[in-house]
Amino acid sequence: MKENMTEKLKNKMMLKFDDPLVEKTEWTTISWGGHKFQDYEGFQSDETRFEFKITKQLYKYIIRLPVFLTLLGLFLFFLYLFFDFNLVLTVMFLGFLPLTGFGTAYLYHKKLSKPFVFDTRLGYFWKGNLTPESKEAINKTKLIIKTQDIYALQLLYQSIRPYFRSYKCYELNLVLNDGRRQILLDHCNRHKMEEDAEGLAKFLGVPLWNTMINP
Numbered sequence: 001m002k003e004n005m006t007e008k009l010k011n012k013m014m015l016k017f018d019d020p021l022v023e024k025t026e027w028t029t030i031s032w033g034g035h036k037f038q039d040y041e042g043f044q045s046d047e048t049r050f051e052f053k054i055t056k057q058l059y060k061y062i063i064r065l066p067v068f069l070t071l072l073g074l075f076l077f078f079l080y081l082f083f084d085f086n087l088v089l090t091v092m093f094l095g096f097l098p099l100t101g102f103g104t105a106y107l108y109h110k111k112l113s114k115p116f117v118f119d120t121r122l123g124y125f126w127k128g129n130l131t132p133e134s135k136e137a138i139n140k141t142k143l144i145i146k147t148q149d150i151y152a153l154q155l156l157y158q159s160i161r162p163y164f165r166s167y168k169c170y171e172l173n174l175v176l177n178d179g180r181r182q183i184l185l186d187h188c189n190r191h192k193m194e195e196d197a198e199g200l201a202k203f204l205g206v207p208l209w210n211t212m213i214n215p
Contacts, residue, residue, distance in 0.1 A: 013209060021151060022209070024179035029158045029171045031186045036167065037061070038189040040116070042196035050203045052116040052185070052196070066102040116184065118204065123147050125174070143182075151177045153184075153201050155193065155210045172197050175209070 010027045037057040044050045118125045124132050127143040138144060154173040159166050170193040172185040185193065194210070201208040 021179055025175055029156050030183045036188045038192045039187050040185055042199055048121040050118040050200055054113050065104055120147055149176050151175050152207045152209055153197055155197050
């Protein structure tokens with residue numbers, strides 16, 4: 001069923017874009033679904049640079065865990081004050097839970113806060129704070145692609161049904177010259193996703209294969 005739908009989508013895109021690379025490219029989503037909010041936002045910082053950085057919504061999402069665990073620790077402390085709860089466990093939880101929460105949030109933020117950068121002057125797309133201006137920097141960067149190897153952008157969507165209510169999630173991929181793909185964004189804000197995709201496609205001078213627009 002899913003394979004048939006994917007094949008139909010591929011045929012539809014082949015008719016729409018008349019590009020031989022469309023047939024070589026996969027048309028299923030890479031991720032299982034992203035956040036229900038926009039987690040990264042794109043902007044052109046100058047004529048040769050386009051970036052994606054985390055949004056305020058993602059900051060709020062990251063901070064929820066330490067806040068929850070801190071409140072839980074305080075709750076256990078009040079249990080001790082009023083209901084003679086175990087003192088040792090209370091002190092352990094009062095210190096351990098907030099530290100665990102803030103430590104986890106710090107690591108999560110450190111991982112997610114790394115920007116995605118497209119720089120046509122340097123000729124690279126990369127993820128991270130280290131600018132690839134030397135061979136050493138290039139070797140240290142885990143995700144790095146030459147901008148000249150980016151052939152098109154691919155915008156897909158999928159229906160997510162975690163419990164009883166389904167919702168749509170959108171995914172933006174880089175399509176390389178050989179048909180391979182690299183996921184860039186995945187979240188559930190269609191308007192912002194299309195806005196960022198159109199802006200990036202214009203900046204790179206590549207086509208946007210948008211599956212959400214009828215031919």
